[in-house]
Amino acid sequence: xxxxxxxxxxxxxxxxxVHDGFSDILYVLxxxxxxxxxxxxTQVGMIRxxxxxxxxxxxxxxxxxxxxxxxxxxxATGTAVTACGFVAAGAWAGGFASLLGLLLIAGLGSGVxxxxxxxxxxxxxxxxxxxxxLGTYNFSGDVGKVVVPAAVALATTxxxxxxxxxxxxxxxxxxxxxxxLLLTRLAAGAAPDAAARxxxxxxxxxxxxxxxxxxxxxxxxxxxxxxxxxxxxxLPFALxxxxxxxxxxxxxxxxVFAGGALGKFVCGLAAERVGVIRTVVLTEGATTLxxxxxxxxxxxxxxxxxxxxxxxSRAYGLYYTLTVGASATAPTLYGVLGDAVxxxxxxxxxxxxxLVTIPLCLVLRASVAxxxxx
Numbered sequence: 326x327x328x329x330x331x332x333x334x335x336x337x338x339x340x341x342x343v344h345d346g347f348s349d350i351l352y353v354l355x356x357x358x359x360x361x362x363x364x365x366x367t368q369v370g371m372i373r374x375x376x377x378x379x380x381x382x383x384x385x386x387x388x389x390x391x392x393x394x395x396x397x398x399x400x401a402t403g404t405a406v407t408a409c410g411f412v413a414a415g416a417w418a419g420g421f422a423s424l425l426g427l428l429l430i431a432g433l434g435s436g437v438x439x440x441x442x443x444x445x446x447x448x449x450x451x452x453x454x455x456x457x458x459l460g461t462y463n464f465s466g467d468v469g470k471v472v473v474p475a476a477v478a479l480a481t482t483x484x485x486x487x488x489x490x491x492x493x494x495x496x497x498x499x500x501x502x503x504x505x506l507l508l509t510r511l512a513a514g515a516a517p518d519a520a521a522r523x524x525x526x527x528x529x530x531x532x533x534x535x536x537x538x539x540x541x542x543x544x545x546x547x548x549x550x551x552x553x554x555x556x557x558x559x560l561p562f563a564l565x566x567x568x569x570x571x572x573x574x575x576x577x578x579x580x581v582f583a584g585g586a587l588g589k590f591v592c593g594l595a596a597e598r599v600g601v602i603r604t605v606v607l608t609e610g611a612t613t614l615x616x617x618x619x620x621x622x623x624x625x626x627x628x629x630x631x632x633x634x635x636x637x638s639r640a641y642g643l644y645y646t647l648t649v650g651a652s653a654t655a656p657t658l659y660g661v662l663g664d665a666v667x668x669x670x671x672x673x674x675x676x677x678x679x680l681v682t683i684p685l686c687l688v689l690r691a692s693v694a695x696x697x698x699x
Contacts, residue, residue, distance in 0.1 A: 329449070329511055329513075330449040330450055330458070332507070332511050333445055333446065333448075333449035333508075333511055333513050334446055334449060334450075334458050334461060334462060336445075336503075336504065336507045336508060336511070336513075337442040337443075337445050337446050337462050337465075338461060338462050338464075338465035339465070339500065339503070340400060340404065340438060340442050340500065340504060341438065341442055341462055341463075341465045341466040341469065342465045342466065342468055342469035342472075342473075343404065343469065343496070343497055343500045344404070344407065344435050344438040344466075344469070345466040345467075345469035345470050345473070346469040346470070346472070346473030346474070346477075346493065347407050347408075347411060347431065347435060347473075347493070347497065348376070348377075348380075348435065349469070349470045349473065349474050349557070349578070349582070350473055350474050350477045350490070350493065351372075351373060351376060351428075352474060352557045352558065352560075352561055352574075352578055353474050353477055353478045353481065353561070353571070353574060353575055353578065354477075354481075354486055354490065355369050355372065355373065355558065355561065356561045356562055356565055356571070356574065357481070357486045357571065358372070358418075358424060358486075359562075362420050362421055362424070364421055365660075365664050366559070366562070366660040366661075366663035366664045366668070367657065367660040367661050367663075367664050368421050368660070369558065369559075369656070369660055370558060370655075370656035370657040370658070370659055370660020370661070370663070371425065371656070371657050371660065372421070372424055372425055372428055372656075373554065373558050373653075373656035373657075374653050374654060374655075374656050374657040375425050375426075375428045375429045375432060376428040376429070376431060376432035376435075376653075377432060377554060377649060377650075377652050377653035377656070378429075378432065378650065378653035378654070379428075379429045379430070379431075379432030379433040379435075379436065379653075380432040380433070380435045380436045380649055380653070381436070381645070381646050381647075381649035381650035381652075381653045382433070382436065382646070382650075383403075383432075383433050383434075383436025383437065384436050384439060384440055384643075384645040384646040384649060385440075385643055385646045386436075387399055387403070387436055387437040387440050387441060388440040388441070388444070388643070391440070391441055391444060393516070394516050395514050395515045395516035396441040396442075396444055396445050396508075396513075396514035397504070397505065397508040397509065397513065397514030397515060398505075398514075398516075399437045399441055400437050400438070400441045400442065400445075400504055400508075400514065401501045401502075401504040401505045401508075402434075402437070402501070403433075403434040403435065403436065403437030403438065403441075404434065404435075404437075404438070404497060404500055404501040404504060405434070405497070405498055405501035406430065406431070406433065406434025407431045407432075407434035407435045407497060408434075408494045408495070408496075408497025408498045408500070408501060409430075409431075409434075409494065409498070410427050410428060410430045410431025410432075410434065410494070411427075411431060411490050411491065411493060411494035411497065412490075412491045412494035412495060412498075413427050413494075414427045414428070414431075414490055414491075414494075415486070415487040415488065415489070415490035415491030415492075415494065416487070416491055418487075439645040439649070440645055441514070442462065443459065443462065445508075445513060445514055446458050446459055446462050447459065448513075449513065467582060467583075470578075470582035471579050471582040471583045472579075473493065474575055474578045474579060474582070475575045475576060475578070475579040476575075477489045477490070477493055477575070478571055478572050478574060478575020478576070478578075479572060479575060480492065481571055481575075482570075482571055482572050541685050543644060543647050543648065544682075544685050545682045545685050546644070546647070546648035546651075547647055547648050547650075547651035547652075548651070548678065548679070548681055548682050548685075549648075549679070549682060550648045550649060550651050550652035550655075551651040551652050551654070551655035551678075552655070552675050552676075552678050552679045553652065554652035554653075554655045554656055555655040555656060555658075555659040555671070555672075555675045556672060556675050557578070557581070558655075558656045558659065558660075559659060559660075559663055559668050559671055559672060560577070560578075560581075560672070561574045561577075561578070562663075562668050563668050563669065563672060564577055566668065610680070610683070614676075659671050659674075659675065662674065
């Protein structure tokens with residue numbers, strides 16, 4: 326039983342790795358597309374919004390459909406659709422309109438990943454160490470964010486962005502086939518029986534136990550995702566203006582994502598000692614200071630700073646729809662602001678908005694059981 330659960334977790338983690346790789350290689354590709362196709366920052370933001378917005382839009386439908394069709398088919402199909410979008414972008418993209426359309430399709434496919442993979446892991450660890458399993462699943466996405474953008478940036482310098490994007494798309498198609506084979510062998514993610522489908526159809530609500538806490542947590546997630554996406558969309562432009570190369574941008578992004586992965590581990594330890602709420606307040610304040618430091622510092626210093634149950638599918642879908650939706654709208658809004666006031670002022674605005682999460686933590690405090698202090 327434990328072996329099967331670990332295998333399901335490994336499959337979900339691998340899927341997360343692949344999908345976060347797709348999402349975050351856009352940060353490497355956007356400056357190249359802006360240069361090749363003469364795009365303004367608003368258009369850059371719209372391309373990022375097309376992908377993230379489509380991904381957000383399909384989170385909730387994916388969660389609801391999984392209650393009737395199962396996670397396996399949807400997860401594999403969505404992965405294949407995303408992969409085909411990047412293969413097509415590498416082969417045929419000729420400007421803003423084609424990139425917008427192809428990434429819209431790719432984003433829709435990627436909308437299945439978060440709710441369905443999370444649901445698979447939760448079911449596999451129904452009576453086990455679910456929190457640790459979900460933490461491992463989340464960490465796998467961070468690894469994808471570190472490895473894939475750096476690898477694609479390096480490949481771009483060798484073979485060009487078209488071959489690099491299409492090549493990673495082909496890897497995604499192989500991953501889609503592996504998802505079907507592995508989950509079928511593990512008897513995981515199959516369509517539920519008639520009784521379960523009927524319960525899903527006629528059941529009411531979202532399975533949320535604490536509405537107030539959920540609302541506060543979702544608001545924090547929306548702001549955090551929006552500021553993260555805004556920063557990462559335009560950070561490469563700021564670094565290029567400081568004189569870095571495409572490979573340097575890939576390295577910088579890898580450092581950001583590695584810092585994020587390390588930060589999750591450190592924050593987990595900190596939360597045990599000082600509490601969840603205090604940890605969130607400290608990290609959001611540090612994020613603001615870090616963004617300001619990256620914008621203000623010369624390139625070498627900037628790089629150093631960067632080093633730093635039954636309705637579960639729909640509940641995950643709702644949360645990810647709202648939080649990813651916020652990250653989807655942010656690039657276009659920040660792109661308009663960037664065209665008006667410049668990249669530096671835009672990134673500083675992002676830094677200030679992060680601080681809005683701190684008062685929201687006070688609302689969340691009542692819903693979070695803090696550990697006893699020594």
